[in-house]
Amino acid sequence: MSNTETIVDRAHPTFFKEHQNALYKSLEDKHTTVEFDSNDPLGTRMILNMGPQHPATHGVLRLLLELDGETITKSKLDIGYLHRGVEKIAENKTYQEFMPYTDRMDYLSPYSNNVALCTAVEKIAGIEVPERAQYIRMIGCELARISSHLLWLGTMVMDTGAISMFIWTFRERERLYDIFDNFAGHRFTVSHSRIGGVNNDFTDAAIAKIKNFVETFPKELKDWNKLLNKNRIFFDRNINIGQVDSETAIKLGLTGPVIRATGIAYDIRHFEPYLHYDKVDFEVPTRLEGDNLARYYCRMEEMAESIKIIRQCLDTMPKGPIRTDNAKQSYPSKDEVYYSMEGLIHDFMMTDTGVCPPEGYECYHAIEAPKGELGYYIQSDGTGHPWRLKIKTPSTSNLQGLERALDGAMVADTVVLIGGFDPVLGEADK
Amino acid sequence: MQVPDKFNPVTAAIQALDPSGQVQISVTRGDVQLLVPRTIIIDVLRTLKDDFGFTYLIDIVATDRFTSEDRFEVIWNIISLKDQSRIFVKTRVPEEDPSLPSTVDIWPAANWNEREAYDMMGIRFTGHPDLRRLFLPEDFEYFPLRKEFPLMGVPGSIPLPSTSPDVD
Numbered sequence: 018m019s020n021t022e023t024i025v026d027r028a029h030p031t032f033f034k035e036h037q038n039a040l041y042k043s044l045e046d047k048h049t050t051v052e053f054d055s056n057d058p059l060g061t062r063m064i065l066n067m068g069p070q071h072p073a074t075h076g077v078l079r080l081l082l083e084l085d086g087e088t089i090t091k092s093k094l095d096i097g098y099l100h101r102g103v104e105k106i107a108e109n110k111t112y113q114e115f116m117p118y119t120d121r122m123d124y125l126s127p128y129s130n131n132v133a134l135c136t137a138v139e140k141i142a143g144i145e146v147p148e149r150a151q152y153i154r155m156i157g158c159e160l161a162r163i164s165s166h167l168l169w170l171g172t173m174v175m176d177t178g179a180i181s182m183f184i185w186t187f188r189e190r191e192r193l194y195d196i197f198d199n200f201a202g203h204r205f206t207v208s209h210s211r212i213g214g215v216n217n218d219f220t221d222a223a224i225a226k227i228k229n230f231v232e233t234f235p236k237e238l239k240d241w242n243k244l245l246n247k248n249r250i251f252f253d254r255n256i257n258i259g260q261v262d263s264e265t266a267i268k269l270g271l272t273g274p275v276i277r278a279t280g281i282a283y284d285i286r287h288f289e290p291y292l293h294y295d296k297v298d299f300e301v302p303t304r305l306e307g308d309n310l311a312r313y314y315c316r317m318e319e320m321a322e323s324i325k326i327i328r329q330c331l332d333t334m335p336k337g338p339i340r341t342d343n344a345k346q347s348y349p350s351k352d353e354v355y356y357s358m359e360g361l362i363h364d365f366m367m368t369d370t371g372v373c374p375p376e377g378y379e380c381y382h383a384i385e386a387p388k389g390e391l392g393y394y395i396q397s398d399g400t401g402h403p404w405r406l407k408i409k410t411p412s413t414s415n416l417q418g419l420e421r422a423l424d425g426a427m428v429a430d431t432v433v434l435i436g437g438f439d440p441v442l443g444e445a446d447k
Numbered sequence: 448m449q450v451p452d453k454f455n456p457v458t459a460a461i462q463a464l465d466p467s468g469q470v471q472i473s474v475t476r477g478d479v480q481l482l483v484p485r486t487i488i489i490d491v492l493r494t495l496k497d498d499f500g501f502t503y504l505i506d507i508v509a510t511d512r513f514t515s516e517d518r519f520e521v522i523w524n525i526i527s528l529k530d531q532s533r534i535f536v537k538t539r540v541p542e543e544d545p546s547l548p549s550t551v552d553i554w555p556a557a558n559w560n561e562r563e564a565y566d567m568m569g570i571r572f573t574g575h576p577d578l579r580r581l582f583l584p585e586d587f588e589y590f591p592l593r594k595e596f597p598l599m600g601v602p603g604s605i606p607l608p609s610t611s612p613d614v615d
Contacts, residue, residue: 032606036584043577097582104567105591109598140476267503267528270556281528283503288531380476381524381535383505394508394524409506409524417559446582 027064044081044093062090065428069098075172075435076442078416084428092423094416099446107406111371112138113212113348115406120206122410123444125168128161128197129386131210136291137382137393138212142374144346150214151292152334156227157201157209158292158384159323159330163234164193165387166316173313173436174245177254182241189237192230199223212372213347214340224331231327238320245313255309259422259434262307269418272411273389274319275438277303278311285385297329309437316439346372371401388412388439412445453532454479457499464490480522480535488538489548492523495536496553500529504550507560509568513594518542519570523550540570549575567592 030037044064068079077098083091103122107115112134119134120127132154139146171186194204200223201209201216209216219227245251261271266279276283284301286294302318304311341347344363353360376399383392389411398404419438426434450458450472458472464487471482483491495501508522517539526533540547549572550557559581561572566580569590579585587605589596 032609033584033586035586036580039579039585043579046577097580097584100582102591105596105598143476268555270504270554283528288526289533378475379480380478381533390505392506392524394506394522396510405508405510407506407508407510413559413563414556417556 040081040093040095044083044091067431069095075440077446078435078440078442080423080431082423082428082431087428089423089426089428089431092420094420096413096416096442097446099442101447103447104406104408107403109402111368111401112403113367113371115403116210116212117206117208120208121443122408122447123165123386123388123391123412123441124206125441126161126165126387127206128157128209129384129391131208132158132292133382133384133386133391134393135210135212136384137380137395138372138374140382141378141380141395141397142212142346142372144213144343144372145341146214147338147341148335149218149337150339152330153215153219153339154210155292155294155297156327156330157207159326160193160196160227162323162387163320164190166320167193169316169436169439170241173433173439174251176432176436177251179251182244185237185241189234192226196223196226196230199226211340211348213343214338218339227327228331231324231331235321235324238317242317252310254430254433255313255437258309258430259419259426259437260306260308261418261422265421266307266418269421270414271389271418272414273385273387274312274315275389275415275418277301278315279307280305285383285390289383291382291384296333297326299326309433312437312439373397373399373401375399383409386411388441388444389415408447410444410447412440412442416440416445450474450479453530454534457495457534460494460498461491464494478533478535480537482537482539485538485540485547488536489550489553491536492525492550492553495525495534500527501525501534502554503528504554504556504560505533507557507564509564509570509592511568511592511594512539516541519545519568521547521564521570525554545569546571546573548573551575566590569593
């Protein structure tokens with residue numbers, strides 16, 4: 018490489034030329050204070066392009082890494098390959114019509130996404146939700162959290178070299194899918210929550226399945242802890258990898274288990290309690306190290322806490338209605354729709370116009386999704402469609418931190434690091 | 448709705464920054480929102496961070512108030528971990544000059560959020576270290592979340608890569 022040749026000169030993109038050139042230029046310009054010896058007689062400097070179709074990047078994440086031997090000197094992330102414009106779609110749908118789209122945002126924990134949208138709409142429209150529905154939502158959210166963390170555990174441990182763990186976590190996920198299938202009617206994209214409540218109550222079979230899961234899952238968790246917590250290979254791959262201190266974590270706006278692993282107990286369930294999280298007893302696991310191992314411990318302990326929450330919900334869940342009985346605020350039950358004229362009209366009106374929050378109102382509501390703070394900022398113009406609906410997604414915030422964490426890391430740790438930050442690109446790209 | 452008591456020192460300090468009295472404070476469903484003029488926005492945000500501990504930036508929302516005066520609105524969603532409080536700071540910019548000073552040196556987390564606002568709404572943040580589009584390719588020339596952008600998109604606006612292997 019000659020003295021004058023830059024990254025931009027060497028890259029010859031074939032499509033999206035302006036975009037690619039701007040990206041390479043941006044990598045070239047990153048930390049302009051750092052001086053490089055551009056003579057490089059051994060040719061150890063290179064640009065590595067990872068993704069967007071790399072299997073270990075958890076979706077369509079694209080990384081541009083500038084390497085010096087095996088060390089990453091600079092990195093840039095390029096996201097947007099899964100951009101579907103959900104915020105634009107939301108402006109053209111009623112609130113309830115938009116809900117199935119949220120399933121496809123963080124597709125590893127669809128239940129949390131549904132609840133996040135519904136609670137936000139309920140806040141802006143001032144809708145009361147019956148007690149039983151709140152508890153059903155909490156159980157659903159915690160099951161979704163376990164399911165999301167299980168996928169993270171399987172893939173992250175697989176990234177460090179162990180395949181069998183992946184099979185075991187997926188066996189447990191399969192049981193969770195069975196539970197969702199049983200009470201929501203779908204295995205994956207459940208769309209079970211409704212504005213003003215939930216679609217249907219738990220069946221006895223579903224409750225039995227949840228109870229069975231709650232009984233047996235802690236033992237699995239214990240076995241996995243036994244396997245990994247003293248595992249030399251797993252430790253060496255994760256310890257001191259991607260270390261972030263608490264001050265930097267706040268500066269970068271990290272969220273979820275990633276910020277809790279740096280010692281900041283920031284959890285929306287405690288910070289701004291929603292549903293009935295203020296009535297159950299649970300702890301927010303934190304660690305101080307801020308490395309990949311700390312993130313692992315946080316998520317493992319969170320799964321145990323989720324089980325604790327589900328147990329308490331099952332014990333205290335009252336009997337009663339599961340959706341608010343106000344036809345202006347939520348769908349009537351199917352019995353009413355099929356057997357009364359009013360019910361049919363209300364059902365039609367809900368589908369056609371939907372819930373109309375007061376004109377000029379705007380508010381924000383966030384929940385603690387498995388990946389971190391998931392919030393909806395809604396501006397209403399008084400119609401059934403949101404004027405503007407902005408989604409704050411945890412994966413975007415965490416990916417921004419990943420860009421910083423990659424600088425100075427080893428190229429072999431890249432995949433483990435991505436696994437530790439646990440981004441979902443469906444959500445990051447909106 | 449009444450502003451919660453714990454925000455009194457904050458609102459007093461913000462009002463002191465603005466002698467012309469244009470700051471509007473409102474509460475919707477418990478969310479405290481400040482609307483400040485564009486000229487003092489950076490002073491307000493810096494005061495909130497330095498003096499009141501709003502160190503954690505959650506999100507930046509850009510909205511299009513189509514047909515209203517001062518068409519675009521930018522909202523900073525910030526929280527103070529110390530006081531357990533959340534505040535929304537809003538400012539408005541006109542269509543002819545949709546630019547604002549960048550807040551990346553106050554909160555480094557604003558980097559991607561400002562890029563997103565630029566990508567979706569076309570708001571330029573002066574002093575931003577790397578103002579590229581966040582989701583869409585640079586080759587795209589529209590701002591899709593503006594109200595005049597059609598839902599179905601603009602045909603031919605984005606050059607798609609060829610489906611056959613490189614031939615050129």
